[in-house]
Amino acid sequence: MSVDTSTSRQSDTATGAILVTGANGQLGTELQRLTWPAGVQVVAVDVADLDLTDTAAIEARVAAGHDGQPFAAVINGAAYTAVDKAESDLVTAWAVNAMAPAAFGKACADAGIPLVQVSTDYVFAGDKAGAWEVNDPVAPLGVYGASKLGGELAVRTSGARHAIVRTAWVVSAHGNNFVKTMLRVAATNPTLRVVDDQRGSPTSAADLAQALHTITLRLIADADAPTGTFHFSNAGDVTWAGFAREIFRQSASCGGASAEVAGIATAEYPTPAKRPANSLLSHSAIQRAYGIEPRPWQDALGDILNELIGDVK
Ligand SMILES: NC(=O)C1=CN([C@@H]2O[C@H](COP(=O)(O)OP(=O)(O)OC[C@H]3O[C@@H](n4cnc5c(N)ncnc54)[C@H](OP(=O)(O)O)[C@@H]3O)[C@@H](O)[C@H]2O)C=CC1
Numbered sequence: 001m002s003v004d005t006s007t008s009r010q011s012d013t014a015t016g017a018i019l020v021t022g023a024n025g026q027l028g029t030e031l032q033r034l035t036w037p038a039g040v041q042v043v044a045v046d047v048a049d050l051d052l053t054d055t056a057a058i059e060a061r062v063a064a065g066h067d068g069q070p071f072a073a074v075i076n077g078a079a080y081t082a083v084d085k086a087e088s089d090l091v092t093a094w095a096v097n098a099m100a101p102a103a104f105g106k107a108c109a110d111a112g113i114p115l116v117q118v119s120t121d122y123v124f125a126g127d128k129a130g131a132w133e134v135n136d137p138v139a140p141l142g143v144y145g146a147s148k149l150g151g152e153l154a155v156r157t158s159g160a161r162h163a164i165v166r167t168a169w170v171v172s173a174h175g176n177n178f179v180k181t182m183l184r185v186a187a188t189n190p191t192l193r194v195v196d197d198q199r200g201s202p203t204s205a206a207d208l209a210q211a212l213h214t215i216t217l218r219l220i221a222d223a224d225a226p227t228g229t230f231h232f233s234n235a236g237d238v239t240w241a242g243f244a245r246e247i248f249r250q251s252a253s254c255g256g257a258s259a260e261v262a263g264i265a266t267a268e269y270p271t272p273a274k275r276p277a278n279s280l281l282s283h284s285a286i287q288r289a290y291g292i293e294p295r296p297w298q299d300a301l302g303d304i305l306n307e308l309i310g311d312v313k
């Protein structure tokens with residue numbers, strides 16, 4: 001007997017509207033720049049459209065769907081990302097990073113749709129020698145990481161089919177990030193002091209968006225798609241000082257700003273929030289479940305500098 005594969009394929013095709021939060025953020029911007037399959041529509045909202053401190057509004061928005069149809073999925077890319085400010089603004093940080101994911105979890109469970117929640121390397125204490133695996137113990141050092149962990153736990157216990165994707169050191173050509181800070185400060189300072197004892201994995205917001213594109217479309221199309229916790233960053237690891245040096249090496253090669261980087265100890269750069277010494281993320285879970293193989297962070301940085309400055313050699 002022959003099987004009509006065209007029909008069974010049809011049911012594997014994702015269609016419908018995806019609600020994306022954080023529309024004006026780094027990730028939200030890149031999710032909107034991607035090409036999505038015909039039949040998939042991205043409905044991107046920011047604080048003016050949907051204030052995430054309003055949990056009733058979140059539940060109503062998800063329940064309302066789009067154009068008379070339920071949403072196909074939610075990607076919660078919004079967050080309270082001001083790590084130092086969060087230390088003194090605990091209630092808002094927890095509202096956006098924990099209570100809003102809880103509301104999305106409940107609303108997605110009620111609607112029977114998948115939720116993609118973005119989380120952070122800052123859920124880890126940073127006291128491991130190698131890369132952090134998805135099931136390694138979490139022990140956030142500050143309010144931002146603790147509130148993002150609260151969001152993870154809420155989503156994990158919500159009953160919604162979900163993927164929690166932890167990422168790290170997100171950079172892009174827009175929004176606030178380390179690359180843009182380094183280029184801006186270098187324009188007026190010949191030497192920058194940058195911590196050389198915090199190690200992690202830089203991540204292009206565009207590459208992260210592509211990974212979430214893959215995961216979300218699979219979750220929509222396939223009820224048996226892998227769920228749980230995953231790590232995505234670009235490949236390789238570096239300290240913030242090493243990252244700054246590579247930013248300036250590539251920037252200088254195309255006539256952009258450059259500066260000397262003096263590596264310093266964390267103790268010499270006091271900040272309100274404590275940060276992990278090592279937050280390198282292992283990719284084994286996302287490789288195994290979704291076949292995603294991140295490219296080196298240096299290549300991703302080249303694309304960002306190309307967009308900001310021009311031809312990077
Ligand atoms: N940036 C990084 O280095 C890292 C980020 N992550 C995670 O990745 C995800 C994406 O981060 P990224 O794109 O860099 O973050 P951004 O800070 O660039 O963007 C966050 C977005 O969330 C929005 N937002 C904040 N508060 C509210 C609110 N009350 N209601 C509605 N929207 C709100 C912001 O809006 P507005 O601008 O108007 O305030 C902004 O558009 C987040 O979950 C973050 O925790 C994880 C690891 C590293």
Ligand SMILES: Cc1cn([C@H]2C[C@H](O)[C@@H](COP(=O)(O)OP(=O)(O)O[C@H]3O[C@@H](C)C(=O)[C@@H](O)[C@H]3O)O2)c(=O)[nH]c1=O
Pocket residue numbers: 081082083120121122167168169170177178181192193194195198240269275
């Ligand atoms: C600007 C600057 C920063 N630093 C240090 C401070 C800090 O340890 C490190 C990076 O600075 P940032 O302000 O970008 O760090 P931070 O805001 O902590 O970045 C984090 O953001 C959140 C949202 C995340 O989830 C994390 O993955 C991580 O990307 O560099 C210097 O040493 N010298 C400098 O001149």
Ligand SMILES: [Mg+2]
Pocket residue numbers: 081082083
């Ligand atoms: Mg920051």
